[in-house]
Amino acid sequence: MSEVEITIDGKIVRTVEGASVLQAALAAGIDIPHLCWDPSLGLPPTGACRLCIVEVEGSNSPVTSCTQRVVAGMVVRTRSETLDQMRRTIIQLLLSDHPRPCPASENARVCALCAYADKLGVGEIPFGKHTDTAEPEQDSPALVYDRAQCVLCGRCVSVCHELQVTGAIDFIGRGYETRPGLPPGLPRTESACAECGNCIDACPTGALAFAGARGAGRAWELERTVTTCPYCGVGCTMVLHTRGNRIVQVTGEPGLGVNRGLLCVKGRFGFDFVHHPDRLREPLIRRDGELVPVGWEEALSLVAERLSTIKKTFGPDSIGALLSAKCTNEENYVMQKLFRAVIGTNNVDHCARLCHASTVAGLARAFGSGAMTNPIDDLQVAELIFVIGSNTTECHPVIGSVIKRAARRGTKLIVADPRAIELTEYADLWLRHKHGTDVALINAMAHVILRDGLEDREFIEQRTEGFDALRAAVEPYTPELAEKITGVPAADITRAAHAYAESGASSIVYSMGITQHTTGTDNVLALANLAMLTGNIGRPGTGVNPLRGQNNVQGACDVGALPDLLPGYQKVEDPEARATFEAAWGVTIPSRPGLTVVEMVNAADEGTLKALYVMGENPVLSDPDADHVEKALKKLEFLVVQDVFLNETARLADVVLPGAVWAEKDGTFTNTERRVQRVRKAVEPPGNARVDWEILSDVAARLGHPSLVPESGISGIQDEMSRLIPQYAGVFEAADAFSTGKQWPCPGKDHPGTPILHVERFTRGLGKFHAVEFIPPKELPDEEYPFVLSTGRILEHYHTGTMSRRSEVLDCLVSVGAIEINPEDAGRLGIRDGGVVKVSSRRGAIRIQARVTERVAPGTLFLAFHYWEAPANRLTIAALDPIAKIPEFKVCAAKIEPE
Ligand code: SF4
Numbered sequence: 001m002s003e004v005e006i007t008i009d010g011k012i013v014r015t016v017e018g019a020s021v022l023q024a025a026l027a028a029g030i031d032i033p034h035l036c037w038d039p040s041l042g043l044p045p046t047g048a049c050r051l052c053i054v055e056v057e058g059s060n061s062p063v064t065s066c067t068q069r070v071v072a073g074m075v076v077r078t079r080s081e082t083l084d085q086m087r088r089t090i091i092q093l094l095l096s097d098h099p100r101p102c103p104a105s106e107n108a109r110v111c112a113l114c115a116y117a118d119k120l121g122v123g124e125i126p127f128g129k130h131t132d133t134a135e136p137e138q139d140s141p142a143l144v145y146d147r148a149q150c151v152l153c154g155r156c157v158s159v160c161h162e163l164q165v166t167g168a169i170d171f172i173g174r175g176y177e178t179r180p181g182l183p184p185g186l187p188r189t190e191s192a193c194a195e196c197g198n199c200i201d202a203c204p205t206g207a208l209a210f211a212g213a214r215g216a217g218r219a220w221e222l223e224r225t226v227t228t229c230p231y232c233g234v235g236c237t238m239v240l241h242t243r244g245n246r247i248v249q250v251t252g253e254p255g256l257g258v259n260r261g262l263l264c265v266k267g268r269f270g271f272d273f274v275h276h277p278d279r280l281r282e283p284l285i286r287r288d289g290e291l292v293p294v295g296w297e298e299a300l301s302l303v304a305e306r307l308s309t310i311k312k313t314f315g316p317d318s319i320g321a322l323l324s325a326k327c328t329n330e331e332n333y334v335m336q337k338l339f340r341a342v343i344g345t346n347n348v349d350h351c352a353r354l355c356h357a358s359t360v361a362g363l364a365r366a367f368g369s370g371a372m373t374n375p376i377d378d379l380q381v382a383e384l385i386f387v388i389g390s391n392t393t394e395c396h397p398v399i400g401s402v403i404k405r406a407a408r409r410g411t412k413l414i415v416a417d418p419r420a421i422e423l424t425e426y427a428d429l430w431l432r433h434k435h436g437t438d439v440a441l442i443n444a445m446a447h448v449i450l451r452d453g454l455e456d457r458e459f460i461e462q463r464t465e466g467f468d469a470l471r472a473a474v475e476p477y478t479p480e481l482a483e484k485i486t487g488v489p490a491a492d493i494t495r496a497a498h499a500y501a502e503s504g505a506s507s508i509v510y511s512m513g514i515t516q517h518t519t520g521t522d523n524v525l526a527l528a529n530l531a532m533l534t535g536n537i538g539r540p541g542t543g544v545n546p547l548r549g550q551n552n553v554q555g556a557c558d559v560g561a562l563p564d565l566l567p568g569y570q571k572v573e574d575p576e577a578r579a580t581f582e583a584a585w586g587v588t589i590p591s592r593p594g595l596t597v598v599e600m601v602n603a604a605d606e607g608t609l610k611a612l613y614v615m616g617e618n619p620v621l622s623d624p625d626a627d628h629v630e631k632a633l634k635k636l637e638f639l640v641v642q643d644v645f646l647n648e649t650a651r652l653a654d655v656v657l658p659g660a661v662w663a664e665k666d667g668t669f670t671n672t673e674r675r676v677q678r679v680r681k682a683v684e685p686p687g688n689a690r691v692d693w694e695i696l697s698d699v700a701a702r703l704g705h706p707s708l709v710p711e712s713g714i715s716g717i718q719d720e721m722s723r724l725i726p727q728y729a730g731v732f733e734a735a736d737a738f739s740t741g742k743q744w745p746c747p748g749k750d751h752p753g754t755p756i757l758h759v760e761r762f763t764r765g766l767g768k769f770h771a772v773e774f775i776p777p778k779e780l781p782d783e784e785y786p787f788v789l790s791t792g793r794i795l796e797h798y799h800t801g802t803m804s805r806r807s808e809v810l811d812c813l814v815s816v817g818a819i820e821i822n823p824e825d826a827g828r829l830g831i832r833d834g835g836v837v838k839v840s841s842r843r844g845a846i847r848i849q850a851r852v853t854e855r856v857a858p859g860t861l862f863l864a865f866h867y868w869e870a871p872a873n874r875l876t877i878a879a880l881d882p883i884a885k886i887p888e889f890k891v892c893a894a895k896i897e898p899e
Pocket residue numbers: 229230231232233234235236259262263264265266267268396397398399
């Protein structure tokens with residue numbers, strides 16, 4: 001884009017061709033009043049409020065600077081007596097039905113209209129004043145709308161349609177009754193509204209506000225802390241607004257972060273669990289069968305003494321630790337160091353085992369690096385996006401909006417999913433394959449690509465190895481054979497293969513629909529094959545992009561919370577890698593990989609694992625075959641749980657240590673695109689709860705290792721991590737600044753980070769094709785259990801619900817779980833929508849409401865796993881992928897009957 005030079009208020013301003021005068025002025029630090037256009041949203045201007053009028057030399061009358069494009073040599077005046085008078089009149093007209101004093105100031109909001117009125121000295125309103133007597137309306141637990149404050153600028157409507165791509169609200173009514181709202185008569189719960197609240201941030205006058213912040217006081221009386229969302233792996237940048245030690249509201253920061261200021265319902269409204277009365281405030285130890293509060297000294301001494309005794313009696317491998325994708329990189333690094341260096345075991349694992357262990361295993365084998373290859377932003381330059389096994393708009397909502405925006409702009413979208421999800425409505429092609437048939441589907445696409453000569457010969461020859469084995473492996477997977485296995489018409493498979501191979505840049509996006517299978521690693525390898533076959537890797541808009549589930553599951557993997565890998569994915573079996581850590585830590589590290597999550601549970605059941613230390617996980621609800629997990633944990637000689645609530649696992653513990661949530665500590669999270677981002681402390685932990693790394697440091701000291709954590713705390717831990725984790729060598733510099741961090745690998749402080757992996761060479765040198773065969777899921781329906789049960793998440797809740805179900809708004813939006821069943825099956829079995837059903841598998845049974853919906857195909861059921869009162873994992877099977885040891889959460893056989 002070429003540069004254009006214009007003059008604004010006598011100042012020479014350089015800008016780009018196509019920019020508006022308002023954009024050029026704001027970028028040059030010249031403020032022009034404006035209400036209806038928000039520079040951070042990147043939306044087309046409407047010129048509706050007319051406050052941004054300017055004089056352009058040669059023009060007869062003022063023009064709106066938001067709609068006026070710059071022209072080389074243009075001379076613009078933003079202030080003059082005429083312009084100021086016109087603006088005052090516009091403001092007076094707007095104020096004629098706007099309350100003064102403005103309620104926004106009492107509701108932690110700033111009203112831009114009132115601020116402009118004050119700035120331009122607008123006092124009396126010469127026209128009659130219309131006073132809107134309507135009370136603010138609240139039709140959702142989160143959102144309040146005050147028509148009196150609304151200036152009908154339309155920013156909320158634009159955000160909803162253009163950025164969130166929900167299109168839930170529009171202007172309704174006429175005259176004074178005009179307002180943005182849902183279609184008349186449609187309750188919010190039945191509308192398309194995703195309750196993201198992005199309309200609140202877009203509203204310049206505070207007419208739309210968070211209900212919980214009404215009466216919270218003036219915005220400038222609140223502290224603002226920029227931090228990273230604690231829910232999913234998107235890693236949205238957010239601002240915590242606090243008064244005293246309480247978070248009052250959460251907003252996006254316009255234009256900032258991977259989310260560019262947007263948030264989803266969980267990020268924006270799911271923060272109040274921080275102040276929930278259930279928070280653990282004191283350490284607890286079990287006495288006479290009851291958990292009773294004690295001081296830190298007693299609790300920590302007991303932990304150290306019991307771990308020492310068990311280690312002496314049964315050896316270090318009789319102890320295990322579950323680390324946490326909810327905790328910071330620094331805390332996970334310290335905990336794996338505690339167990340490897342002090343206890344002397346590699347029995348460290350975390351919930352990545354349950355979500356993306358197959359990604360780590362598969363992509364490392366194919367490319368040499370088990371992480372998202374391209375940045376989120378790249379989805380905007382892809383020509384085709386192939387989403388497989390990812391309910392993106394519910395599980396990674398902000399990325400879901402990016403994909404919807406791309407599809408609306410004309411990017412081809414192919415969605416492969418057994419269930420009808422929101423993205424299938426935007427897809428050019430929906431491949432509704434049967435659960436667990438991904439390899440057959442992907443292999444058939446590869447077959448078509450080769451059969452029709454669509455492969456990238458040059459890329460295959462120069463950048464890859466193992467092609468002949470792949471060609472032989474996919475040869476039998478004709479679309480016709482795949483149709484029999486997957487249920488997808490052969491013609492659709494052919495169309496998908498052609499579209500993927502023929503686009504200039506195709507990006508694969510996947511998540512747990514791919515990974516949580518006994519063939520999870522094979523699924524990932526098959527996707528990697530597809531990308532290499534067509535040269536769709538190492539370029540903008542391409543790649544294989546696993547969307548990581550938890551906020552810091554990527555980081556926990558990076559820093560060594562895995563039983564076979566030291567920090568930085570260095571193999572524990574590699575003597576050279578071990579030697580580096582042994583020299584740094586002054587200890588000997590065991591060379592044998594430790595136990596995985598499910599293996600630790602099994603070892604507890606068999607009696608070989610005697611003690612388990614769980615930090616920020618809830619295996620009783622999150623692991624497969626929950627009854628077995630509970631039974632196994634009860635057999636342990638010693639169970640320590642470090643958490644923020646007395647969750648289902650903590651209730652079984654011998655010692656419970658109260659930790660801190662993300663808003664109460666400093667550190668970093670690494671998001672799904674490998675970006676290491678700052679987490680900043682905004683409030684103090686409640687009671688005697690403490691920051692997790694400090695607790696771990698005290699445990700180590702009592703085990704005779706007082707210097708596990710450097711004296712300088714977080715900065716010392718980060719220094720140590722940057723020395724020992726090559727990918728993290730330079731990441732913490734940027735993370736300290738008011739920026740949203742760098743993407744690893746970042747080999748030095750001056751390195752900008754690496755948005756795209758495998759650009760000229762794969763991390764492992766050549767990319768490796770793998771021949772993978774279709775293997776059916778471990779447990780398929782039969783006469784006794786005739787349904788396929790699949791599990792997953794919903795938009796409003798998160799994982800085991802520990803946080804989201806203690807958020808007033810989220811719990812109010814969805815307070816009970818439901819199992820989805822197709823109307824055909826429901827009719828046959830006499831199950832009605834909302835009726836209670838019993839669902840059972842070979843492992844257990846639950847009672848839950850039925851939701852009768854076409855979203856699931858006949859013969860299949862879908863159940864979210866957030867509900868302790870109806871735990872999905874009482875039903876799931878603990879069958880494991882043989883390589884990644886990830887359980888098959890996505891398929892098991894079940895039956896359903898009305899109660
Ligand atoms: Fe938080 Fe994920 Fe929602 Fe962003 S998309 S606000 S990271 S839960």
